[in-house]
Amino acid sequence: MTTAATRQIRLVRTPAGIPTEEDFECVAVALPALEPGQVRVAPTFLSLDPYLRLQMAKRHLSGNLLPGQPVISELVGTITESNDPRLEPGQTVAGFGAWADLTTIAADGLRTLDFGALPPSLALGVLGMPGLTAYAGVSELLKPGPDDVLVVSAAAGPVGSTVGQLALARGATVIGIAGGPEKCRWVVEEAGFSACIDHRSEDIATRLRELVPQGPSQYFDNVGGELLRTILVNMKPHGRIALCGIMDDYNSDTRSPGPLPLEIIGARATLMGLVVYDYEHLRADMISTVAGLIEAKKFAWREDVSEGLESAPSAFVRLMQGRNFGKTLVHLKS
């Protein structure tokens, strides 16, 4: 077993508000020889996810990301060296490792990938954690059917677009909310939603009442804040809401108040919190369902790919500004 040298992206300071590129640095580090049970992985795709911002703010249930520490996220890569009998160099794996050219990972935390003709990068998007989040929300919490009208925010992203397409496959009517005409066009024309409201240019309540005068019966919420309240007070009575993410709050030190109890009572609504970690047992079902829809050409996905390790900070800034379009990834040449 040999030592190795790599570049690594670290957090320099806790971001104030929307992160900036100066909150990160790229440093050269030496990696010690592998211990038993460890492997070395050369990432080909890094996953950039909004929850990392909550780790930086010490507000995420998976742990904190502190100044001086390397950014750790899910990644797909190739094993270059192994000190574990179950894995060998050349295998493609997914797991959690550093934003780096080379990273050391415990073999127990890795899964090998076999998506057939589908690209391995999907293991970080619609066939990975975001796909599992959507699958859990649709199949376990909201359970939409042909009588339902489901609204989903951040509809062009990996979670939102998967929610909508899984709900469509169950016969529901689906309305997306997304930022800008390009995203809205993709949501309707490629992902097949019935309609998409552009929250940057349209009055959401007015447009929602035009589209669904009786009100939607379900809402999958990726944003929180004022948008959650707007949808809630315009829902059909006895509506169901899956609370998944709070994009509106991640960059803020203050918390949005959320809907008032009186508004929830008035709507007779049921609000359900969703944490993807509770649904690991559904991963195989999710992969076969979503991969099946992709292979049947009934499912669209998008990736927002930046090139090179050094682009990771700026790609993360764009994600937290809401300027990404599809699953945010960084591609590293192996």
Ligand SMILES: NC(=O)c1ccc[n+]([C@@H]2O[C@H](COP(=O)([O-])OP(=O)(O)OC[C@H]3O[C@@H](n4cnc5c(N)ncnc54)[C@H](OP(=O)(O)O)[C@@H]3O)[C@@H](O)[C@H]2O)c1
């Ligand atoms: N609960 C869980 O276990 C779990 C697991 C995975 C993900 N999540 C959550 O699911 C949500 C979607 O995740 P994703 O990976 O699919 O992300 P994503 O959709 O690729 O990116 C987030 C999107 O949020 C939208 N957005 C709306 N308001 C925003 C604001 N104030 N600031 C910035 N962006 C805003 C933007 O799209 P538009 O411009 O189109 O609005 C942005 O592109 C996130 O909230 C994430 O934290 C939760």
